[in-house]
Amino acid sequence: MLKRVLSSRLAVLVLLAAIIAVVPVLAPSSFYLRVAALVWIFALAALGLTILTGYAGQVSLGHAGFLGIGAYAVAVGPAKLGLDPLLSLLLGAVLCGLVAYAVGRPILRLKGYYLAIATLGFGLIVALVLTSESAVTGGPDGMQVPRMVLFGWRVSGVSTWYWITGGALLVGALLALNIQASPSGRALRALHDSEVAAAGVGVDVAKKKLAAFVLSAVFAGVAGSLLALMNGFITPDAAGFMHSIELVAMVIIGGLGSVVGAVVGAAFLVVLPQALTVLQEYEQAVLGLLIMVFMILLPAGIVPSLRRLLLERAA
Amino acid sequence: MTILQVEDLGITFGGLRAVDGVSFQVSLGEVFSIIGPNGAGKTTLFNLVTGIYRAGRGRIVLAGEDVTRVAPHLLVRRGMARTFQNLQIFFRMTALENVMVGNHLAERTSFLADLLSLPSVARQNVRTRARAMELLERVGLAHHADTTAGDLPYGVLKRLEIARALAADPKVLLLDEPAAGCNAVETEAIDRLIGQIARDGVAVVLIEHDMKLVMKISDRVLVLAHGRRLAEGPPRQVRSDPAVIAAYLGEHGAREADRAHG
Ligand SMILES: Nc1ncnc2c1ncn2[C@@H]1O[C@H](COP(=O)(O)OP(=O)(O)OP(=O)(O)O)[C@@H](O)[C@H]1O
Ligand SMILES: [Mg+2]
Numbered sequence: 001m002l003k004r005v006l007s008s009r010l011a012v013l014v015l016l017a018a019i020i021a022v023v024p025v026l027a028p029s030s031f032y033l034r035v036a037a038l039v040w041i042f043a044l045a046a047l048g049l050t051i052l053t054g055y056a057g058q059v060s061l062g063h064a065g066f067l068g069i070g071a072y073a074v075a076v077g078p079a080k081l082g083l084d085p086l087l088s089l090l091l092g093a094v095l096c097g098l099v100a101y102a103v104g105r106p107i108l109r110l111k112g113y114y115l116a117i118a119t120l121g122f123g124l125i126v127a128l129v130l131t132s133e134s135a136v137t138g139g140p141d142g143m144q145v146p147r148m149v150l151f152g153w154r155v156s157g158v159s160t161w162y163w164i165t166g167g168a169l170l171v172g173a174l175l176a177l178n179i180q181a182s183p184s185g186r187a188l189r190a191l192h193d194s195e196v197a198a199a200g201v202g203v204d205v206a207k208k209k210l211a212a213f214v215l216s217a218v219f220a221g222v223a224g225s226l227l228a229l230m231n232g233f234i235t236p237d238a239a240g241f242m243h244s245i246e247l248v249a250m251v252i253i254g255g256l257g258s259v260v261g262a263v264v265g266a267a268f269l270v271v272l273p274q275a276l277t278v279l280q281e282y283e284q285a286v287l288g289l290l291i292m293v294f295m296i297l298l299p300a301g302i303v304p305s306l307r308r309l310l311l312e313r314a315a
Numbered sequence: 316m317t318i319l320q321v322e323d324l325g326i327t328f329g330g331l332r333a334v335d336g337v338s339f340q341v342s343l344g345e346v347f348s349i350i351g352p353n354g355a356g357k358t359t360l361f362n363l364v365t366g367i368y369r370a371g372r373g374r375i376v377l378a379g380e381d382v383t384r385v386a387p388h389l390l391v392r393r394g395m396a397r398t399f400q401n402l403q404i405f406f407r408m409t410a411l412e413n414v415m416v417g418n419h420l421a422e423r424t425s426f427l428a429d430l431l432s433l434p435s436v437a438r439q440n441v442r443t444r445a446r447a448m449e450l451l452e453r454v455g456l457a458h459h460a461d462t463t464a465g466d467l468p469y470g471v472l473k474r475l476e477i478a479r480a481l482a483a484d485p486k487v488l489l490l491d492e493p494a495a496g497c498n499a500v501e502t503e504a505i506d507r508l509i510g511q512i513a514r515d516g517v518a519v520v521l522i523e524h525d526m527k528l529v530m531k532i533s534d535r536v537l538v539l540a541h542g543r544r545l546a547e548g549p550p551r552q553v554r555s556d557p558a559v560i561a562a563y564l565g566e567h568g569a570r571e572a573d574r575a576h577g
Contacts, residue, residue, distance in 0.1 A: 200480075
């Protein structure tokens with residue numbers, strides 16, 4: 001019974017919606033809302049990796065590259081090409097999908113460490129292009145992102161972006177949950193454990209991996225667009241290696257393959273650095289230590305470990 | 316009716332002729348067993364037939380079509396499914412989900428439909444689940460349906476693999492040592508299951524070390540040694556074949572038998 005509730009799609013969505021609704025009530029200032037909005041944005045990107053790495057077991061150390069493409073789409077589109085910001089966001093998502101398709105086809109044949117390094121290379125290339133094409137991107141100094149205008153309404157303000165990013169996260173979570181319980185999701189989870197056996201029952205392993213890669217890139221791209229639009233400013237740092245690593249860390253700390261886990265992992269890595277700034281020069285060291293402690297105590301990730309604990313209690 | 320025909324199949328690994336010019340045919344409804352000492356090339360033969368290894372020579376004909384170069388995931392479409400000697404289970408999924416994946420080919424939804432959870436996906440899930448449940452019942456594992464496969468014992472997983480392969484609705488079913496590591500009760504269950512599958516008209520190709528089981532349920536037996544055919548025929552005939560006896564008397568005997576044969 002409890003197991004069924006814990007794994008139902010609706011329960012997960014209601015839980016997330018409740019958290020998103022409650023945070024503004026508890027937040028003492030708009031600073032906290034901004035941090036929460038950042039959590040929703042990174043959680044959305046992490047959900048992409050939940051599908052790619054959590055379900056299908058394929059590593060990417062270059063997903064910040066897609067974050068960067070999405071971010072610059074809403075900066076370059078309106079500023080240089082005169083496109084509508086919302087249209088730019090959609091085009092950015094499409095571009096991420098196309099780039100993922102082109103890049104994924106050759107590199108998804110690689111496995112394990114080799115795939116990790118190939119995706120790492122992809123992320124580095126995106127960051128490099130964003131840094132060096134200064135005529136278009138403003139180079140290392142970054143560029144201003146024009147405010148989004150929706151039907152004559154100028155979208156700004158922390159609380160507005162809070163609700164937009166929260167809504168985007170809910171949509172992302174719904175899509176990730178949909179996939180999980182579908183024929184495609186079962187195929188992805190199957191090839192995670194045994195590609196030979198999955199192919200043996202007719203799963204087109206290469207095609208399914210590519211679909212997961214493209215989808216995860218679109219998630220990261222939309223997250224990048226939201227990040228740029230909310231901040232009103234973007235630098236090539238968005239596509240940086242550190243962000244790629246953080247995304248992977250989020251899904252692993254939160255719990256590989258768990259939708260709630262991706263959100264918890266994002267909260268862990270976005271909120272903790274903010275909370276730890278009081279420690280000043282020790283901030284990084286303590287953060288690193290906390291990551292190690294959590295991984296040692298909860299090797300399956302926060303959410304799956306807690307879930308197991310809860311089920312054992314109930315049983 | 317002949318459903319699978321293997322002609323002069325061969326592969327070498329760095330000079331080792333793991334399978335060396337093997338031919339055989341299997342008919343619908345028949346249990347065809349492949350036996351032979353460890354390292355004889357039985358599993359390699361399966362890997363060739365299922366397209367995991369690319370044959371260095373020879374031909375594979377399935378239901379009248381040459382499938383020698385067909386990719387593994389496309390062979391299922393033409394009616395071939397298998398189990399694995401070293402379990403290839405989806406350990407993170409439940410037993411039921413493992414079998415549901417076996418039904419993948421019959422599932423008529425697209426990635427986009429799955430993403431949006433269109434009504435067709437829910438209907439497909441209901442069909443797939445019902446079929447998987449039926450198969451779990453058939454192999455006697457219905458009570459394990461919601462258990463994560465990683466938590467199930469070895470003997471149970473062997474049967475789970477059979478259920479998963481059956482979910483693909485094969486005309487030819489290749490079983491690589493289904494009774495290995497199973498106790499007497501489990502072996503008995505597998506014995507009955509194989510008999511049923513064959514009676515349903517499926518061609519069963521069985522690799523097995525349990526001689527009692529092989530002699531009991533096989534229509535014909537192929538004996539391999541050093542990648543080559545040592546003997547083939549009904550169980551009785553094979554059992555009394557001097558070359559076969561020699562092969563089973565150990566390495567020395569096998570070499571003698573090879574000389575006698577070639
Ligand atoms: N991928 C491979 N690369 C190199 N050698 C291989 C490979 N696969 C099989 N072999 C070799 O081919 C020979 C036949 O192996 P195979 O696994 O087919 O034997 P088998 O008859 O299934 O034995 P067993 O009864 O122990 O399962 C062995 O010598 C094995 O080491
Ligand atoms: Mg073998």
